[in-house]
Amino acid sequence: MSTATISRVLNDSPLVTEPTRRRVLKAVEALAYRPSHAARTLARRCTDTLGVVFPRIGSGFYTEILQGIDEIAAAHGFHLVTAFAHGLRDEKELMTQFMRGDRVDAAILLNLDFRDPSLFQLGTQHVPVVLIDEPIPGADLSVVEIDNRGGAEAAMMHLLGHGYRDIAVIAGPPGNYDSDARLESCLTVANRIGVTIPEERLFFGNFTSESGETIAQQWFDEGRPIPRAILALNDVMALGVMETLRAHGLRVPEDVALAGMDDCEAASYVGLTTVHVPIRDMGREACRIAVAHIKGALTVEKRVMPTQLITRRTCGCSEG
Template sequence: MPVTIKDIAKIAGVSHTTVSRALRGHPGIAPETVARIKKIAAELGYIPNTVARGLKTQRSGVVGVIVRRIVDPFFSEVLNGIEDTLQAAGYSFFLSSSNRDPEREKTIVRVMSERRVDGVIVCSSQVSEHHRRQLERFRVPTVLINNQAAEESAHSIYHDDVYGGWAVTHHLIELGHKRIAFLGNARGGRTSEERLRGYKQALSEAGLPIDEACIVSGPNGLAEGGAEGARRLLALPELPTGVVCYNDVMAIGVMRVLAEHGVHVPADCSVTGFDNIELAAYVNPPLTTFDQPKYELGHQAAVMLLRLLDGTADSDKRDIVVLRGELCPRESTAPPPENGRFVTEG
């Protein structure tokens, strides 16, 4: 038979109400009593009955988290920030992948609601205002991280992608580059658009022309998307001396294709990424990138959701938090070649 609160109360010589409060860390119970009761519970192998507790509190103690793709390395640190924060507050979470499918995403949220999750955190998906209202219909508090839809949602955590795009481009300009390409992500939505805006802003501030031929998009944010973008740049009569990539994974795809075509990074062409995933420091050459505060994005999203759940935040009031990362220069960027150009073979 499983150990119950009554078993602990009998050994401790206190009421089962006192045991229940002590196990929850209630401030009205003396610290020494709490310590003694927790010690007895541990010795007996007591496991809280979260189902029974949920029936009383109308809370499951579980938060749903939706990401684009579970294998995306960007999300590992974001999820660490979410998990550490929720765990400290007594919550667990279960994870699901939307695979960039809005209909699948709505189905996931509906299922989460049916399973009585207390809230949902959606990471880097294209949730429009229409979709957000549908989420609210299930009466599940929802926080978005880096929502890629054009509209701002009521409770959101964003990274300042305009500044990030500006910073990596400005870094190349400071090194002496004048012909710089931007490789976006055709599926990147608002995020890709804002990084492009930062790129254009840096060029304009430096008095450099914006060459539309040097602005291309890969079909996705994967290495294969970067490879396709690199092929498009190699098709230009003159290869840009620097490439600002949507993210680190695309940048790795770019460097692979450039190497296959005899273009040396950074001697012939400098390449920058974005996000600072762990792998970025270990490719050859190590990738210059922009370090998004990934853990903090997850932490802040979890804090915002917890405030909605405990009533300290007004669910009807917009709450938008914008975080800013920093440039992480490495060896994939250098001054442009002395002749300033690498002519591609036509």
């Protein structure tokens, strides 16, 4: 029996008859043969591996996305190589390695600071790239992002619908893609109906509960008037604000109404009104697109994942 026939059987070729397939598999079992993964991937010019690059460790947001990616990757027989970049230089080095074409079959990237479109355009001739959450201007790449503007508009409109007018907004770091889009949408919708969010009611954290706590604590330390309602542009900061308000004896929502964004797991436990973001679905969709590119799909896909307002009790609504 030729080596070509054996190779066809081990690679599930439809060109092999069933009797021949059974004979080869019986011989393989008798010899306790194990195919070399490296040799097989080299012969097929692929690695069965997807590269995933995140900007940092320690975010539940990234964990949810990674779980979604892994679900689809496993279903298609791909392994994941996950890297967490530490700064711009590290991101560039990781991208250069991935773009060489012999490490991974596709790369999935989330919110990197490295923005050189020329490297991405050159690299994608060898390795497909899918972006999650933030497109790169000048690079014609598939991207899966959130409807940040629609979600923030829904949250702000809901607070305004309760009759709140003294509203503070706690955004993420200036320059952050998601935060900038959410903040702009909040201010636009408020202005559209004649409500001004003054500069002294705009605050900037870093998406952590500690930054939410710090911002709220400053109001008390500096004797500032406490806003009647607060929209934090992610749930984790909202939870930090809630902790500080309650530590100072204020009730949510009776004294201060509160809403967040993202619908993290803890939000439902404390009754936080929020905007649901399909985080795991973003990972699934990005991986689906990456697999399609590996299999030869050339169409660049642009997907905007829908968001949904989830009303709970912290805004003044009754749950249930």
